[in-house]
Amino acid sequence: MKRSFKATAIHGLWRLLSGWRLATLWRLAGIASRVLYAVSRRERHVSRRNLEVAFPDATQADRRQRVRQSLHHSAATMLELGFAWIGAPRRVDEAIIEVHGRELLDDARAENRGVIVLAPHFGNWEVLNFWLSSHFPFTAMYEPPKIADLDPVIRHGRERMGAELVPTNPRGVAALLKALKRAEAIGILPDQEPNWGSGVFADFFGRQAYTATLLPKLVARTQARVVTGVARRLPGGRGFAIHFLAADERVYASDETISATGVNACVEAAIGLDPVQYQWEYKRWKKTPEEEQNVPGYRRFRLYRKH
Template sequence: MIEGLQARAIHLLWRLLSHCRLKTMWSLAGVAARVLYAVSRRERHVSRRNLEVAYPGDNGEQRRSRIQASLRHSAATMLELGFAWIAAPRRVDASIVEVHGRELLDEARAEDRGVIVLAPHFGNWEVLNFWLSSHFPFTAMYEPPKMADLDPVIRHGRERMGAELVPTNPRGVAALLKALKRAEAVGILPDQEPDWGSGVFADFFGRPAYTATLLPKLVARTQARVVTGVARRLPEGRGFAIHFLAADERVYDTDEKVSALGVNACVESAIALDPVQYQWEYKRWKKTEQEQQLVPGYRKHRLYSKR
């Protein structure tokens, strides 16, 4: 009962926000980020620790500025969900004012090859999904939300331009393979820690991170081209720029560890477009810590330990 009321309230909020201008949501995100920075110790702490790994040369003020800017972009993404999923398609399409690297996708399809789009948590990945599914047959894995009543809303929002959502299980992997063999595009998350047994440790900003090994399996069976795709937020809510970047050549290696290094290098290249647009509050090195729990001195050097 309570969950149903919460889901309806969230859906109503998304509908209301879908009518707002991007500039308005960017302003609201600024307010939300200040509140988050002040009251959410967890978000502030995890972002700081991750940024200490990624940018060790930053001084305290530079790191604090990155955290605040990153939280604002994360807040903007949450506020823009209704826009990406519910607003009139012409409005969302008009918000995409630049597209870079589309030729990488067109060339692959001209060669009758599928395209695997690595879509890290950067900028607004829902806008990227909108663009991809508007221009190409597109398949992506989808895990239903914990709040089940929101599932139809999210699913409809992501599928409304023609995307096909498949489950995060062997049946979903089979669907991705079929789509690639039809020379279509598929999207996978390259920067989310997989379950134990589904990944390998590979350096990400110089620190081992548990990284999924789905990509080399897909490439080996389909000879698909790999690109990195992001929707970068333009300053002051002016819209979005879509970027497709050629993948690090190591992603095509049959050795899963080498391929994983290539995947993480792809994510690093996307982050370099504008580092504060990455979702730094995610515990990307959590499984690295779990692996090291029996190492002497572990607690002393633990990345996410509370201070």
């Protein structure tokens, strides 16, 4: 009952906000992020620790400002979910003001090659999904939410422009392979930490991060082209700019560690477009090589342990 009520309330909020102007949502996100910064030690601490790794030469004041700005963008993404999933398609389409690098996708399809879009948690990735599924046959993996009653809402929102969602299991991987062999586009989240046994440690901003190895398996079996895709939020909630960036050449390596290093380099390049639009509150360096190797006392190496 509680989950059903919560799902109804969240859906109602998304529906309410779906008709609001992006500029208004951006201002509301500013208020929400200030509250989040004040009361949520976890988000504040994790974001700060991640930024210390990624930008070691930044001053404490600069890093503190980036934490605030990053939380502002993360709050905006949450408030924009109704806009991306429920809002009138015409409004979402009109909010996409710029598209850069589309030729990378068009050229691959002209060569009858599939396209793997690496979509990190940057800007508003739901807007990126909207654009991709509006312009190309597009398949992406999907894991149902913890609140099961929200599943049909989210699924409909992501599929409404033609995307096909597949499960995060071997059946889903098989569906991705079939889509690539049909010279279609698929989406992969490159910056989520996989379960043990599904990744390797590879450099990410100079520190080893446990990184999924699905990409080299897909490339080896399909000869697909890889690009990085993001929807960058324009200042003041003015709209979005879609960017497609050519992948680091290492992603095509057969060696999984080299390929994973290339994937992380792609994420770094995307972050370089506007670092504060990345979701820094995610524990990207939670797993450690010492933990994998069962090094005695490995807990002392953990980045996110509070002192």
